Amino acid sequence: MRKVMIDCDPGIDDTLALLLAIKAPEIEVVAITTVCGNAPVDIGTQNVIKCLERLDRLDIPIYQGAKQPLKQPFISAQDTHGMDGLGETNIQITSNKTSEAQDAATFLAHTFAQKNDVSVIALGPLTNIALALQINPDMGQHMDRFVSMGGTYKSHGNCSPVAEYNYWCDPDAAAFVFDKLGKQIEMVGLDVTREIVLTPTMIEYCCQMDPDTGGFLRDITRFYVDFHWQQERILGCVINDPLPIAYFIDDDLCQGFTSYTAVETQGISRGQTVVDRYDFWQNAANSTIMTDVDARQFFKKFLTVLLNAQKETIETDLEKLQMG
Numbered sequence: 001m002r003k004v005m006i007d008c009d010p011g012i013d014d015t016l017a018l019l020l021a022i023k024a025p026e027i028e029v030v031a032i033t034t035v036c037g038n039a040p041v042d043i044g045t046q047n048v049i050k051c052l053e054r055l056d057r058l059d060i061p062i063y064q065g066a067k068q069p070l071k072q073p074f075i076s077a078q079d080t081h082g083m084d085g086l087g088e089t090n091i092q093i094t095s096n097k098t099s100e101a102q103d104a105a106t107f108l109a110h111t112f113a114q115k116n117d118v119s120v121i122a123l124g125p126l127t128n129i130a131l132a133l134q135i136n137p138d139m140g141q142h143m144d145r146f147v148s149m150g151g152t153y154k155s156h157g158n159c160s161p162v163a164e165y166n167y168w169c170d171p172d173a174a175a176f177v178f179d180k181l182g183k184q185i186e187m188v189g190l191d192v193t194r195e196i197v198l199t200p201t202m203i204e205y206c207c208q209m210d211p212d213t214g215g216f217l218r219d220i221t222r223f224y225v226d227f228h229w230q231q232e233r234i235l236g237c238v239i240n241d242p243l244p245i246a247y248f249i250d251d252d253l254c255q256g257f258t259s260y261t262a263v264e265t266q267g268i269s270r271g272q273t274v275v276d277r278y279d280f281w282q283n284a285a286n287s288t289i290m291t292d293v294d295a296r297q298f299f300k301k302f303l304t305v306l307l308n309a310q311k312e313t314i315e316t317d318l319e320k321l322q323m324g
């Protein structure tokens, strides 16, 4: 089992990513860190606790992180994810689980003080990673892999014409991490996550296969589905964050190219990933930019794990119901 730390801002799709990561037999989630993003960070931490309660995995430690971006004022995505970050489901916490005393950045900086076999998958703004990197400039060289959901290459942005939310929310953190991590950033951005649309048919399928998990999925995505219909006339919802988890497990799921990438921090291009694919600047590559994804393979893995199903059953049903 490969060890991962997940930095996240739950968030509806972050929650689906946590379900996938914690249930997947190939990886061990050794810690979860939270950052402000979709919702204020304390709400995000509560949502992680709700997820761990659901999975009966309260043993996984949570480290709460940044309350605000490095320089910009904090703008949440509660219009997309609901005031509670979970689609206005207002699920109650029943345990006395809390986050650890240490903050996320200090925890990450100390964890990667020496070389180890742990990877980081970041599903929110990169504020915690940037703060940790300020404490420990060598941390990138000490981690196994670094995968980030964020940015976009050719696809349009989702909160400006050119910028994706995680990097737009804290562009200074994203720019700092791309500049200083010293580790190849595996960027799973909108070019590939836009292909991952959870449809009403799939949600209904989940309810039929596993009423408890399916019901939870239906409840937390309702608000998100309505948002997608109103904004983009998409029937269903784009679930960005489970893709980097599935890609971490099976890197054949996404294909891309290596390049030097910088992030703009100001003005109308704030948060844009400027990908120097044709090497104008002759800088060493700091990223792998994902451009292609096998969405059917993704859903096969996602549904098999979430629904505790046989992969052959899921495969046949995906085909028959023309899902994915």
Ligand code: BDR
Pocket: 011, 012, 013, 014, 038, 077, 080, 123, 124, 149, 158, 164, 165, 166, 240, 241
């Ligand atoms: C990203 O922003 C958030 O709304 C999602 O959780 C995802 O991490 C997509 O732009």
Ligand code: CA
Pocket: 008, 009, 010, 011, 013, 014, 037, 038, 123, 124, 241
């Ligand atoms: Ca997220």
